[in-house]
Amino acid sequence: MAAATKLLKKSLVGISQIQQYRNIAKSAISASNGHRNELFNQERRRQQDAVGRLEKIEVRYLGLPEDVTLVMNNNISTPFNCAQHLSEGHCKRSALALIDGSVPWDMHRPLQESCTLQLLNFNVSDPHLVNKAFWRTCSFMLGAALQRVFKQEANLQLHSFPGPNIKSGSFVHDIVLGVQNWEPTKAEMRAISAEMVKLAAQDLCIERLEVDLDLATEMFKDLRYKSEQIPSIAQQHQNRVTLYRLGDHIDISRGPMVASTRFLGKCTVLAAHKLANEGASDAFYRVQGVALPAGFALNHFAYGLLEQRAQKLNPARLPNEPFEEQRQMQLS
Amino acid sequence: MNINVRILTKSVAQQYAFKRIVTFSTKPTQQAAAAAVPQQQEVTGPTVRKPIVPAHYRFVYPEFLPDPKVEWRNAVREKLERLDMIDRRRQIELPEFYVGSILAVTSSDPHAAGKTSRFVGICIHRERCGLRARFILRNVIDHQGIEVVYELYDPTIQKVEVLRLEKRLDDSLFYLRDALPEFSTFDENMEAEPLEEGAPVPINDIKVVLRPRPWLERWERQNLLGVANIEQYIKDKHRKSAEKVQKPWEKYDLMKQYRATIPEEEQKEIFAEVHTELHTLELQRKRNKRKRTFVKPKHLA
Amino acid sequence: MNQADVSKLMSQLRIAVRPTKRNLKNPDGPEGRLLKLRKTVTALVKHERIELYYNRADEARGYAELLISNAIRHGDRHKATMELADYWLLEKQLVHKLFKVLVPRYENSNVSYTRMFKAPRDYPGMYYRKSVLELRGNPYPVLTPDNSQNRNLLHNVLLDEARKEFRREKLANLANKLAAETENATASTTATPAQAPVTETQTEQSKQAEEAPKA
Numbered sequence: 001m002a003a004a005t006k007l008l009k010k011s012l013v014g015i016s017q018i019q020q021y022r023n024i025a026k027s028a029i030s031a032s033n034g035h036r037n038e039l040f041n042q043e044r045r046r047q048q049d050a051v052g053r054l055e056k057i058e059v060r061y062l063g064l065p066e067d068v069t070l071v072m073n074n075n076i077s078t079p080f081n082c083a084q085h086l087s088e089g090h091c092k093r094s095a096l097a098l099i100d101g102s103v104p105w106d107m108h109r110p111l112q113e114s115c116t117l118q119l120l121n122f123n124v125s126d127p128h129l130v131n132k133a134f135w136r137t138c139s140f141m142l143g144a145a146l147q148r149v150f151k152q153e154a155n156l157q158l159h160s161f162p163g164p165n166i167k168s169g170s171f172v173h174d175i176v177l178g179v180q181n182w183e184p185t186k187a188e189m190r191a192i193s194a195e196m197v198k199l200a201a202q203d204l205c206i207e208r209l210e211v212d213l214d215l216a217t218e219m220f221k222d223l224r225y226k227s228e229q230i231p232s233i234a235q236q237h238q239n240r241v242t243l244y245r246l247g248d249h250i251d252i253s254r255g256p257m258v259a260s261t262r263f264l265g266k267c268t269v270l271a272a273h274k275l276a277n278e279g280a281s282d283a284f285y286r287v288q289g290v291a292l293p294a295g296f297a298l299n300h301f302a303y304g305l306l307e308q309r310a311q312k313l314n315p316a317r318l319p320n321e322p323f324e325e326q327r328q329m330q331l332s
Numbered sequence: 333m334n335i336n337v338r339i340l341t342k343s344v345a346q347q348y349a350f351k352r353i354v355t356f357s358t359k360p361t362q363q364a365a366a367a368a369v370p371q372q373q374e375v376t377g378p379t380v381r382k383p384i385v386p387a388h389y390r391f392v393y394p395e396f397l398p399d400p401k402v403e404w405r406n407a408v409r410e411k412l413e414r415l416d417m418i419d420r421r422r423q424i425e426l427p428e429f430y431v432g433s434i435l436a437v438t439s440s441d442p443h444a445a446g447k448t449s450r451f452v453g454i455c456i457h458r459e460r461c462g463l464r465a466r467f468i469l470r471n472v473i474d475h476q477g478i479e480v481v482y483e484l485y486d487p488t489i490q491k492v493e494v495l496r497l498e499k500r501l502d503d504s505l506f507y508l509r510d511a512l513p514e515f516s517t518f519d520e521n522m523e524a525e526p527l528e529e530g531a532p533v534p535i536n537d538i539k540v541v542l543r544p545r546p547w548l549e550r551w552e553r554q555n556l557l558g559v560a561n562i563e564q565y566i567k568d569k570h571r572k573s574a575e576k577v578q579k580p581w582e583k584y585d586l587m588k589q590y591r592a593t594i595p596e597e598e599q600k601e602i603f604a605e606v607h608t609e610l611h612t613l614e615l616q617r618k619r620n621k622r623k624r625t626f627v628k629p630k631h632l633a
Numbered sequence: 634m635n636q637a638d639v640s641k642l643m644s645q646l647r648i649a650v651r652p653t654k655r656n657l658k659n660p661d662g663p664e665g666r667l668l669k670l671r672k673t674v675t676a677l678v679k680h681e682r683i684e685l686y687y688n689r690a691d692e693a694r695g696y697a698e699l700l701i702s703n704a705i706r707h708g709d710r711h712k713a714t715m716e717l718a719d720y721w722l723l724e725k726q727l728v729h730k731l732f733k734v735l736v737p738r739y740e741n742s743n744v745s746y747t748r749m750f751k752a753p754r755d756y757p758g759m760y761y762r763k764s765v766l767e768l769r770g771n772p773y774p775v776l777t778p779d780n781s782q783n784r785n786l787l788h789n790v791l792l793d794e795a796r797k798e799f800r801r802e803k804l805a806n807l808a809n810k811l812a813a814e815t816e817n818a819t820a821s822t823t824a825t826p827a828q829a830p831v832t833e834t835q836t837e838q839s840k841q842a843e844e845a846p847k848a
Contacts, residue, residue, distance in 0.1 A: 122786070122787060123778055123780070123783075123786070125783065125785070126785055127783075127785055127786060127787065128785060131785075131786075131787045131790065134787065166787065166790050166791065166794075167790065167794045168794075169791060169794055169795060169798070290791070292787060292788055293787060296780070296786075296787065296788050298788050302788075302792060305792070305795050306788075306791050306792065306795060309791075309794075309795045309798060
């Protein structure tokens with residue numbers, strides 16, 4: 001009995017020590033992260049205040065249980081608010097909104113004019129747009145999970161994630177690590193997967209904010225790769241940069257994304273392929289995984305096949321190649 | 333080739349035969365070993381065709397079916413009980429009998445002269461299942477109605493003889509307690525009346541005559557078929573109250589019937605498990621009987 | 634420890650049966666309960682899909698299942714079964730439906746004859762749980778979404794792509810193997826061109842043989 005309590009005490013002490021170390025290590029990151037979050041909050045508040053006089057818009061909702069017209073507030077009401085008028089089920093199930101039958105719209109992004117509204121979930125007859133948003137969200141969440149998992153010593157820097165391509169079989173996040181010969185073990189991959197699952201369980205709302213170039217550069221001035229990317233991104237979008245926030249993790253993405261991390265169901269992070277060396281001690285890695293939306297049941301054999309496929313290197317554009325998004329857009 | 337394989341599997345099966353562990357034994361070990369042999373034929377597996385269970389088994393061996401009450405079901409307990417029941421049946425002949433049959437039961441009795449007592453009577457009721465199965469015998473001895481409750485698998489029972497195998501019109505004959513004594517009086521030295529082999533069990537449609545009231549139960553409410561003179565003793569008020577308690581809708585209450593029975597599929601499974609054993613025991617019994625009939629005249633001469 | 638009733642023989646139900654019945658409160662006692670359930674069973678056989686309170690549906694389900702299983706077991710020449718059908722089906726043309734439509738439909742089925750779903754209840758409204766009870770093989774559209782058919786759903790997209798890639802790899806392997814074999818053959822012998830026409834004639838013969846039975 002006494003021995004058991006001793007053991008327990010020891011382990012407890014061990015855990016608290018680990019937590020202390022972690023806190024110390026994280027404090028440096030969290031300083032810049034906290035600054036970024038503060039700026040994010042300020043900008044959001046500023047944008048909300050800038051709305052000024054309330055204007056009403058008419059939102060025509062199309063879908064079950066019946067088509068209705070809702071009178072909402074311009075630049076304040078979001079599709080989620082519209083869903084709140086319909087039912088709890090609509091709020092819970094809708095992952096993405098569709099404006100005017102063609103424009104995918106985040107659930108938590110304010111509406112800007114009178115429009116028709118459809119609420120999409122993963123089971124609609126043509127879930128192409130939702131799937132794409134889900135895949136993008138998975139990449140984004142993977143970045144957040146990696147940020148949480150790696151210690152300070154690992155020198156993790158998130159680079160970017162290429163546009164979602166479900167047919168490639170895996171979602172991707174490119175990172176730079178301070179190690180040139182990292183061979184990820186199964187346990188390490190499982191730890192990252194577990195972090196993803198934890199994120200999903202926390203049911204974090206994914207917030208969207210558009211900021212201008214100056215603020216974006218100010219926010220990401222500590223992050224080398226992000227600040228390199230920002231000018232070219234802003235150039236394409238009229239000097240605006242779209243940011244997404246999940247908990248305290250902020251990243252640049254074109255969007256749209258699904259409403260919450262809750263929609264992530266089965267998820268496995270499977271591989272981290274080394275792409276190229278970067279500088280003297282760093283290297284590019286491509287972290288890949290596969291996921292299914294919550295509520296999709298797939299037998300473990302079929303899922304195993306998907307996992308096998310997701311382990312192969314994803315052929316998406318490499319991060320160390322020149323930034324060619326402009327040319328791609330011209331082509332398409 | 334095929335035979336070789338069979339022999340091989342048999343020998344392997346004998347090596348690894350499942351030995352049941354019993355905490356106390358009521359039989360010599362040699363017999364137990366002999367008894368274990370027929371079980372191994374089942375073990376030989378898919379080559380042996382499954383025996384076809386006769387349809388009448390559920391009437392002959394109703395105690396092998398478990399209690400239909402779901403809360404009391406326990407597959408392991410039921411199976412163990414069935415094994416014990418068959419073990420007991422290997423020791424003692426427990427013949428087929430029904431409510432209305434006349435039985436003679438010899439059982440150990442520490443207070444009787446010769447330490448055994450034999451009781452002859454008519455079976456008026458059968459109840460309970462598994463190892464707890466029991467029946468009630470009734471007879472009138474010295475103008476005194478006597479009923480004895482026997483547990484079928486009681487180890488103190490030494491012999492069960494069926495003197496007259498027949499059925500009556502009702503499922504239980506408790507009304508004999510209120511009938512005139514001659515309807516439940518049977519001679520203690522009655523000879524067994526053997527039935528022809530393969531003949532159906534006859535139904536005795538005798539109608540008993542009741543004593544005047546008071547009765548032990550309100551027989552007029554029970555829709556009895558084997559009573560002749562109920563109308564003689566009941567008044568209008570009895571008739572009315574009897575009508576009130578009737579439940580004519582129960583024959584349509586399918587779920588009630590379902591909850592009171594064991595489904596056919598389950599019965600098949602249970603009897604397929606015990607069929608070979610019971611069948612061999614039946615054959616053995618028949619052989620013994622033939623031997624006895626052959627021996628008897630010699631003794632007389 | 635009661636003895637099982639052996640006078641009746643019933644088929645096992647393929648649904649979960651509660652150990653006890655629900656009384657379905659009504660002033661007429663057990664008889665009234667059956668009269669009530671009779672209406673539900675009749676409606677189920679008539680309409681093949683009904684929406685009603687959960688408790689009543691669950692009770693009626695067992696009776697409907699047993700009625701059908703008895704009809705299958707004994708057929709329409711059995712007097713007792715006919716009596717049962719007469720009692721349980723209030724509209725007499727449904728007796729014909731039971732024996733002529735439902736019995737052939739379920740004769741070879743090895744699943745339950747009915748299905749039951751939980752249905753949403755109105756809010757605010759009566760607080761009883763609701764359900765949908767239906768006969769299998771009814772003509773209405775299915776109630777449960779079928780995720781396996783829509784090829785656009787995420788898991789189906791992933792699986793389809795995985796299948797395609799697997800085929801591509803296999804074909805590439807095969808092509809590689811063939812290329813390697815032909816290289817070997819050309820390197821070792823010159824007999825291959827002589828063999829080729831033989832195989833062609835063989836295939837022609839086999840083609841003719843295939844066509845013959847068709848004609």
